[in-house]
Amino acid sequence: MSRGIEMLRVTLVIVLTAGAANMMAAQQRVVPTTVEQPRPFGYVIGDVVTQRVLLTTPREEFEPTALPPVQRVNNWFVRRASRIEAAPDGRRWLVVDYQLINSPQALATVRLPAWKIEDKAHGTQLDIPAAPLSAAPLVSNSSSSTDVELRPDREVSTVDTDSPRANVLLWSIALGVILLAWLAWLQWRNWRDSYNxxxxxxxxxxxxxxxxxxxxxxxxxxxxxxxxxxxxxxxxxxxxxxxxxxxxxxxxxxxxxxxxxxxxxxxxxxxxxxxxxxxxxxxxxxxxxxxxx
Known part of the structure; x- marks a missing residue:
């Protein structure tokens, strides 16, 4: 009898704990995040890269519980001081600097890790995705020059030529009309002059x-x-x-x-x-x- 009561008590604690966890997860909403990642190529050891996270959302102002700490985040990067800056348009940005602290032996892709930041008042959080960057050694290794890691070709956007062509045609017609009008006026003036x-x-x-x-x-x-x-x-x-x-x-x-x-x-x-x-x-x-x- 006592053993059955004890098992019921344990089951109840587990259910309550799971319910509380679900409630906390439900309360912590993830909102869409606008992140300006650093350029994805052209780094060597010692370079500083910057992530910018928009804190002004369409519905509310995001106030971080704490700024990201200064620490080493992986084998390649250390996070430096973070700060909040106000843009001329009134929006607020969280600016986070990272420094590349290791040098690969050959051109390689390294990653800024993904991380999260929580809001003080609204129970929301922003998810900042990882960012792949290419890093190069300070001194190239000639033996590995034939086996380099290259970024895929950038897709070239198509250029709309219909509008410029239409403008050229329109202005050509206008020029033709002006020339014809000028020639007609010249003929008329000569004709009038010949009689006056x-x-x-x-x-x-x-x-x-x-x-x-x-x-x-x-x-x-x-x-x-x-x-x-x-x-x-x-x-x-x-x-x-x-x-x-x-x-x-x-x-x-x-x-x-x-x-x-x-x-x-x-x-x-x-x-x-x-x-x-x-x-x-x-x-x-x-x-x-x-x-x-």
């Missing part, structure tokens, strides 16, 4: 006339009148050159035109070696265009 300038209009009309006809000479006279802003006679020619000094290089031919025109319309009309009004108008149109530019 006095000697341009006169030259256009002379192409349908006999240059010896009176109408041809009258057409050139109208061009001179429009350029001077008044009706010109041979004695008022200085007004033309005051108004349009760019015609000075052709002054001799212009005076000759007015003299021959005066003789033709108001004199005997019999003349030899007449001036070519089409050639004169063409040269005056060339000067007129240069001045307009």
């Amino acid at each position: 300038r006095p000697f341009a209009r006169a030259l256009h009309q002379l192409r349908r006339m006999d240059e010896m006809a009176p109408e041809a000479w009258q057409t050139v006279h109208r061009a001179f009148d429009q350029t001077a802003g008044r009706v010109l006679q041979i004695d008022t020619l200085p007004t033309l050159f005051e108004r349009a000094p760019y015609l000075q290089p052709q002054r001799a031919d212009i005076e000759r035109f007015f003299a021959q025109s005066n003789e033709r319309f108001f004199g005997t009309g019999a003349q030899s070696n007449l001036l070519s009004v089409r050639a004169l108008c063409l040269e005056l149109r060339r000067i007129e265009r240069q001045h307009a530019q």
Whole structure:
């Protein structure tokens, strides 16, 4: 009877102990951990590497029960002083430094061990995973140079070329439209100029006339009148050159035109070696265009 009671008591203690352990495990929640591991390659003995653990979680602020102690953590690393730093964005980071204290005989992969840290108030813990690092000897062993431990090739991310191609096509179309618009404007300006300038209009009309006809000479006279802003006679020619000094290089031919025109319309009309009004108008149109530019 007493033996049965004793066995029942032991069973009850075991059940209660297991229940308490389960309750403590249930209360201790593991939350997702953001860890910035050190770069995974390029270390030799004496180098210091740094782990950074984010203490600001989306729901709560993690406050460690204690900072990780300064101690040797395995054959390769010793943990140095730890500290909590605040980033400019307001988040808090636990910063832990490790120093490599051994040198491998050849290039090898060593590990920062995994560890945990608990919160003071909320019963949560952060799990920091292990980090593989490659360490090299200070002096390479030539006999083992053909048997080195290499890291796998890094996967190259694909580059999206669709968007740049679309931009190039869009800007090419825009450039083409601008060039076409500029050419159209240039043609329109030349066309307008050919009809709005006095000697341009006169030259256009002379192409349908006999240059010896009176109408041809009258057409050139109208061009001179429009350029001077008044009706010109041979004695008022200085007004033309005051108004349009760019015609000075052709002054001799212009005076000759007015003299021959005066003789033709108001004199005997019999003349030899007449001036070519089409050639004169063409040269005056060339000067007129240069001045307009």
